[in-house]
Amino acid sequence: MDEKPCEATILAWSRLVRAGQAVFGSVEDDLKAAGLPPLGWYDVLLELRRAGGALRPVEIEDKLLIAQHNVSRLIDRLEKAGLAERRACKNDGRGQFVAITEKGLALLPTMWPVYRAAIQKHVGHQLEGAEAATLASLLGKLIAPAVAR
Amino acid sequence: MDEKPCEATILAWSRLVRAGQAVFGSVEDDLKAAGLPPLGWYDVLLELRRAGGALRPVEIEDKLLIAQHNVSRLIDRLEKAGLAERRACKNDGRGQFVAITEKGLALLPTMWPVYRAAIQKHVGHQLEGAEAATLASLLGKLIAPAVAR
DNA sequence: TAAGATTGAGCCGTCAATCTTT
C-alpha cells in the first residue's frame, strides 16, 4: 500500500476539487440568477416531501449528512421563509418534527426546471455518450469509504 | 441540444458534489489533525515559492481563481501568522507585493508529507490501475468550459 | 449518562461601497 500518490492521482485530486467547486458554484449561480434559494434548501424540502411531509431533524441529519447544529440553523431559515415549520414530537419529548408547508411544496416544482437545466448545462453538455456513467461510477468509488467508515 | 439531463448525468452531478466535498473535507481534516493550516494557505505559499518568493495580489487572484477581497483577507491571515508579508510595489503605486517569509518557506515541507498521504488515502487507494487517469480526464472536461468562458 | 436539539462566539466567504493610483 503506497504512501505516496502517483501523478495521475494528484491530478485527479486537484481536478476533483476544482470541478466540484466550479460546477456546484455554477449551478448555484444559475439558481440565484433566477431568484431562487440555494441547493441546500431544495435538498431538505425534497426529503420532506419524499417522507410524506415531515421528518425529525435527526433524520434530515442522517439523510443529507449535515451536522446537527447546521440542520438546526437551516430549519431556522426555512421556517423564516415560510417554507417549513417546526412541530412538537408526541413520542419523544426531546425531539421535534419539521413539516413542509404549502409554500414549500409549491417551491419545489418552481426550482426543478432551473436546477435540471443547470445540471445539463454544466455537466451533461460537457460529456458524451457513456462518459457520464463512467464518471459517476468512478466518483462512487471515492464516496463509498466515507459511508462505510 | 437537450435541455433535460439524463439519469446518468444527474447521478454524475450528485456524486461529483458529494465526492468533492467529502474528499476535500477528509484531506482538510487530516491536515487539521496534524496541527497544520488549511489547504488555501498551502496553495498561496506554494505559488509564492514557485514565483521566486513574491507575487502581486492580483496574480494570486488569477492563478488560484480566488476573488479579490478573499485574497486580501487570506493575506491578512498569512501575515498575522508570520508566513507572508506585504511590501510596497515600486512600479505601481496602487499595487503591493506579497512575499513569503522564512517561516512560510519552512512550513511547506512540513505540510506536504501530510497532504500527500491524505491524497493517497482518500483518492489513490480508492482507485485501481488507470482509473485515476480516466477520472482526471473526465473531470478535465467539466473544468474547461469555466476557463474558456 | 446519553440523545435530540439549540445557542453564542469566532472564522471564512460574499456583497457592496470605498479609497488610491493610473
Add this chain to the structure above:
DNA sequence: AAAGATTGACGGCTCAATCTTA
C-alpha cells in the same frame, strides 16, 4: 473612468457549551 486593493456588514459553517428529556 478603470484597475488594484481594502473594508464593513452580513450569511453560513464550526466549535464548544448548554438545555431538556429519555
